[in-house]
Structure formats: structure tokens, C-alpha cells
Amino acid sequence: MNLETAVRGPDEAIEAPPERPVTYAPPAPVPTVRPAAATAGATGGEIVIENLDVYYGAFRAVHGVNLTIPPRAVTAIIGPSGCGKSTFLRTMNRMHELTPGARVEGSVALDGIDIYRSDVDPVQLRRVVGMVFQRPNPFPTMSIYDNVASGLRLTGRHRRSELDEIVERSLRRSALWDEVKDKLKQPGTSLSGGQQQRLCIARALSVDPEVILMDEPASALDPIATLRVEELIAELRRQYTIVIVTHNMQQASRVSDRTAFFTMGEERAGYLVEADDTVKIFTNPREQLTEDYISGRFG
Amino acid sequence: MTAGTVAVQPSIAARLTGSRVGRRRTVVDRSMRTVAMLAAFLCAAPLAAVLFYVAANGIGALNLDLITKAPRALGIGGGAANAVVGTLQMVPLAAAIAVPLGVLGAVYIAEFAGRRSARIIRFCADVLVGVPSILIGIFVFTFLVLPFKQFNGFAGAVALAVIMTPVVMRTTEESLHLVPNALREASLALGVPVWRTVLSVVLRTGLPGILTGTMLGVARAMGETAPLLFTALGSRVVNVGDFGRPMDSLPLFIYVNARQPVDALNQQAWGAAFLLLLVVLIINVAVRARSWGRRIG
Numbered sequence: 001m002n003l004e005t006a007v008r009g010p011d012e013a014i015e016a017p018p019e020r021p022v023t024y025a026p027p028a029p030v031p032t033v034r035p036a037a038a039t040a041g042a043t044g045g046e047i048v049i050e051n052l053d054v055y056y057g058a059f060r061a062v063h064g065v066n067l068t069i070p071p072r073a074v075t076a077i078i079g080p081s082g083c084g085k086s087t088f089l090r091t092m093n094r095m096h097e098l099t100p101g102a103r104v105e106g107s108v109a110l111d112g113i114d115i116y117r118s119d120v121d122p123v124q125l126r127r128v129v130g131m132v133f134q135r136p137n138p139f140p141t142m143s144i145y146d147n148v149a150s151g152l153r154l155t156g157r158h159r160r161s162e163l164d165e166i167v168e169r170s171l172r173r174s175a176l177w178d179e180v181k182d183k184l185k186q187p188g189t190s191l192s193g194g195q196q197q198r199l200c201i202a203r204a205l206s207v208d209p210e211v212i213l214m215d216e217p218a219s220a221l222d223p224i225a226t227l228r229v230e231e232l233i234a235e236l237r238r239q240y241t242i243v244i245v246t247h248n249m250q251q252a253s254r255v256s257d258r259t260a261f262f263t264m265g266e267e268r269a270g271y272l273v274e275a276d277d278t279v280k281i282f283t284n285p286r287e288q289l290t291e292d293y294i295s296g297r298f299g
Numbered sequence: 300m301t302a303g304t305v306a307v308q309p310s311i312a313a314r315l316t317g318s319r320v321g322r323r324r325t326v327v328d329r330s331m332r333t334v335a336m337l338a339a340f341l342c343a344a345p346l347a348a349v350l351f352y353v354a355a356n357g358i359g360a361l362n363l364d365l366i367t368k369a370p371r372a373l374g375i376g377g378g379a380a381n382a383v384v385g386t387l388q389m390v391p392l393a394a395a396i397a398v399p400l401g402v403l404g405a406v407y408i409a410e411f412a413g414r415r416s417a418r419i420i421r422f423c424a425d426v427l428v429g430v431p432s433i434l435i436g437i438f439v440f441t442f443l444v445l446p447f448k449q450f451n452g453f454a455g456a457v458a459l460a461v462i463m464t465p466v467v468m469r470t471t472e473e474s475l476h477l478v479p480n481a482l483r484e485a486s487l488a489l490g491v492p493v494w495r496t497v498l499s500v501v502l503r504t505g506l507p508g509i510l511t512g513t514m515l516g517v518a519r520a521m522g523e524t525a526p527l528l529f530t531a532l533g534s535r536v537v538n539v540g541d542f543g544r545p546m547d548s549l550p551l552f553i554y555v556n557a558r559q560p561v562d563a564l565n566q567q568a569w570g571a572a573f574l575l576l577l578v579v580l581i582i583n584v585a586v587r588a589r590s591w592g593r594r595i596g
Contacts, residue, residue, distance in 0.1 A: 154495050
């Protein structure tokens with residue numbers, strides 16, 4: 001049994017890619033292991049999507065998606081612009097509902113519970129399924145500390161004594177602590193773009209989600225900041241179910257365990273072409289369309 | 300084209316320099332620019348003229364007595380304490396009514412209302428800003444003065460609130476529109492309920508703009524005379540706290556005293572005018588200086 005299966009447990013072990021196209025130095029042992037993940041049996045966070053259609057009014061943006069997103073692993077969603085990647089991502093924490101006229105058909109089940117069931121509260125759902133956006137969006141009126149604490153404060157679930165601890169833990173987990181520990185009272189917007197994005201990741205982590213959705217989290221960042229965010233994803237991948245939308249195929253190949261390829265079909269509706277282990281997708285995809293896309297022939 | 304019809308082209312040098320039209324255009328251009336510039340200065344000139352005129356006449360009349368002493372019951376002398384006290388009561392009461400109303404209304408049209416209802420409400424607010432203020436006075440007169448057969452300070456505050464509310468609402472709405480959607484999404488994606496997002500993220504981020512609107516509304520209400528003529532009426536007595544009776548205000552004091560055939564009373568009016576000008580000017584400059592420094596607000 002290797003480390004991979006030891007952490008995940010044998011029953012839902014995903015074959016570790018034999019070799020990643022680009023390898024980082026293996027993540028250093030995470031100093032602050034997430035308590036939930038440390039306890040045995042904490043293997044939740046599987047998402048099963050069945051026959052999912054997403055509409056904006058009469059327009060069908062995403063059509064017929066069947067996809068299983070494994071827990072405690074990184075799933076990348078790639079595809080050309082306008083193929084509904086972001087829309088699809090936002091159905092997993094019901095953020096798409098903020099757009100007037102948006103609705104879904106089909107089911108999205110998180111650990112067996114359809115998140116569109118009438119007794120699922122989208123507000124509670126979003127505490128379990130966190131999100132990181134394309135552009136860093138720290139709250140401009142808040143300090144670095146308050147930004148991380150905001151998730152707890154605004155959801156009304158904090159004890160003052162815990163707050164310091166959670167803020168530090170979240171910032172450590174997002175690999176930002178050493179850079180900001182001496183200036184926690186400064187505004188979050190005083191940080192560089194890459195630091196702001198890691199601050200936003202820390203903010204998302206602070207409410208202890210099971211799943212983290214990332215919508216092109218590095219596309220507004222410079223290459224070095226991008227690298228830091230990718231390293232961070234590599235460190236978080238054993239503890240959270242991560243779904244990342246990216247335009248950047250190299251990024252998908254670097255950070256993800258599984259890759260799902262979307263493209264645009266009839267009447268501009270996005271659909272899932274195939275999903276497989278990342279190595280398989282990038283070396284030997286089943287579909288010709290996938291091969292054309294990853295080899296740069298379209299998109 | 301046959302060789303015989305080809306006109307002789309003037310040299311390039313002649314074509315570049317020989318134009319009478321070009322010279323005429325330069326002259327017209329210069330003169331029109333000058334006219335436009337003069338017009339621009341004339342637009343700003345009244346402010347300078349008013350400032351200078353009121354300051355020159357009022358600075359000698361502005362003293363501590365004017366602020367602290369009530370008018371004499373008989374004869375001349377005393378000060379404008381009745382007006383100062385009245386303004387200090389009616390304007391805050393008006394703000395206490397108008398700010399919650401205006402901010403809540405702005406939250407509704409900026410965050411929740413459909414596009415059509417938002418447009419209708421916005422239109423009404425804009426029209427209300429333009430309604431002659433004396434009409435607002437008469438309107439309040441009919442339901443807060445007539446039934447009680449008594450001019451009263453409360454009616455005055457309500458009339459001022461009617462004037463302030465659309466100002467507060469529109470400025471607040473503008474500042475809420477400036478709050479990036481990304482912040483709302485960031486908050487909602489954390490599992491923050493909508494009401495908390497509006498309160499702690501949207502309103503908090505738009506706060507400088509809301510304060511700007513409030514202060515502009517206060518400054519506007521402070522200088523209004525017409526809506527008070529039919530409501531608070533004015534009073535020679537220092538009325539502290541009795542909103543059921545007539546109250547004075549600085550503009551009313553100026554209006555009454557400036558019309559008296561007594562030089563000492565005219566001087567008091569100048570002094571009160573200078574005081575009012577100072578306060579309104581300070582509020583305006585402070586508010587605008589704040590917003591110069593920031594993007595939002």
C-alpha cells in the first residue's frame with residue numbers, strides 16, 4: 001500500500017497517475033493537517049452528476065452531463081471558451097442561481113444527496129462547497145485578518161477564541177502565513193494579485209468546506225503567482241475535493257488527477273466529451289475531438 | 300481622359316500653405332474658444348460672488364451672541380439662538396427619517412427590484428428632487444398642520460425629510476452600483492446569507508457613498524426655506540424639544556430679519572447667512588474632498 005491509498009483508503013482509491021507530465025517537488029508534509037481529514041473515515045466529497053442540463057431562460061448552456069468527481073482529488077475541466085465550463089462549475093454550489101432565469105435539470109449529488117432537493121439550503125450548501133474566482137476578490141473594506149475571518153463572522157459561527165486559530169490555520173494552509181503574519185491588520189487589497197488570490201483561497205478554507213470549486217483561479221495572475229497557486233492546489237488535493245476550470249491545458253496536466261473535456265455542441269450547448277485520468281486524456285484520449293483539442297488543432 | 304483636359308496641378312507647397320479657408324478657421328476657432336472659456340468662468344462666478352458678498356457683509360455680524368442669545372421679545376438686539384436651535388433639531392430629525400428610508404429604498408432598487416420597477420422608482424425619486432420645495436411645504440401642511448390647527452416643528456422636519464429622501468436614495472443607489480459584483484459573489488459563495496451579504500459587504504463597501512449622500516441631503520435641507528414657511532413657520536422663541544409648536548431655522552430667520560426696516564436686524568440676517576453658508580460649504584467641501592480621494596463614493 002502506498003501513501004496514496006493509505007490516505008484515501010483502499011475502497012475508493014484512485015490510481016495515482018504513474019507519472020505526471022510535469023512534476024513538482026513532492027509537497028512538503030503539510031504542517032497543519034486538517035482535523036477532519038486526519039480522522040479515519042473522512043472520505044466524503046464525492047460528486048455524482050447525472051443527466052445535467054443547465055438553462056439560462058430558453059438557452060441551454062450545458063447539455064446531458066454525466067460525470068463522477070472523485071473525492072480528495074483534483075478534477076480539471078478544460079475546453080474552449082463558451083463551452084459552459086464555468087456554468088457547469090457553478091451548478092455544483094448553486095451559484096448559477098444568482099443569474100436570473102437560470103435553472104437546471106438532472107441531478108448533482110454530493111455524497112449521495114441531491115443538492116437540488118427542496119430541503120437543501122443553498123446557503124448551507126455553499127459552506128460545504130466553497131469557491132475561488134477568476135479574479136482575486138478580497139473584501140476591500142477588510143484587513144487581511146478580517147478577510148479570512150469574514151466567512152466565519154458573516155455566517156455567525158464563531159467564538160472569538162477560535163477565530164485567531166482558524167485564521168492562522170487557513171493562512172498556513174493557503175501558504176500565505178509567512179508572508180502576511182506581520183501585517184494582518186493591513187487591507188487585503190494591499191497584497192499583490194497572487195497573494196490576494198491565496199488570501200481568497202484561505203478565506204474559502206476558513207469555513208471548512210469539503211469541496212473547493214476554482215474558476216480559472218490563476219488566469220489573472222502572472223506566471224510566478226500562477227506557480228504558487230498550482231503548488232498550493234497540489235498541497236490541498238489530499239484534503240479536499242477540488243474541481244478546477246482552466247483554459248490552460250498545461251495547467252490541467254500539471255495539477256489534476258482527473259480531467260474532463262467539454263466542448264460546444266449543437267445550438268451552442270456545452271457538453272462533456274470525455275472524462276478520464278489526466279494522464280490518459282493527455283496521452284491517449286478515447287475521443288478524436290479531445291485529441292484535436294489538446295494538440296491545439298481547435299479551440 | 301484625354302491629354303487636353305488635364306488641369307495643371309498647383310505645387311504641393313502652394314496646396315499646403317495657400318489656403319484662405321484655413322486661416323479663417325483659425326480665427327474662428329480662437330474666438331469661439333475664448334467665448335466658451337468666458338462662459339465657463341461665468342458659470343463659476345456666482346459662487347465666488349455669493350461667497351464674497353455674504354462674507355463681506357456677514358463677517359462683522361457673526362459673533363458669539365448671534366449663536367447663543369435669543370431675539371429680544373421687544374425691540375432690537377439679541378441673537379439668532381432660536382434659529383440655530385431650530386435648525387439643529389429639525390435637520391437631524393429629518394435625517395433620522397430620510398436616511399433609513401432612502402438607504403433601504405436604495406437597497407431595494409439596487410439589489411432586489413426588477414429592472415422595470417427599479418426604473419419607475421428611480422424616475423419618481425428624480426422627479427421628486429425637481430419638485431419646487433414650496434409644494435412639498437404645502438403638501439405637508441395639509442396633513443400635519445391643518446388637522447392640528449398649529450404650525451409645528453415636526454411638520455417642518457417631515458417636509459425637510461421629503462426633500463432629503465430622494466437625494467439620499469439616489470446617491471446611495473449609485474454607490475451600491477459601484478460595488479463590484481465579484482464581492483457579492485465572494486460573500487454568497489462563502490455561505491453568507493443574502494441579508495448579511497447586503498449588510499456587511501454591499502452596504503459596508505458602499506458606505507463612503509452613503510455618507511456622501513447623507514451629508515449632501517443634510518446640506519440641502521439645512522438651506523431650505525420654502526418648505527418651512529407652511530410647516531414650522533418660524534418662531535422668536537427658543538424652542539427646545541417641543542416639536543408640537545413652531546420652530547425657527549436659519550433660513551427662516553434670514554428671510555424674516557432681512558425684510559425688517561431696521562438695520563440691526565438686517566445685520567443679524569447677514570450674520571446668520573454667513574453662518575449658514577459656512578456650515579453648508581464645510582459639509583460640501585468635506586464630502587467632495589473625501590470622494591476625490593477614493594474610487595467608490
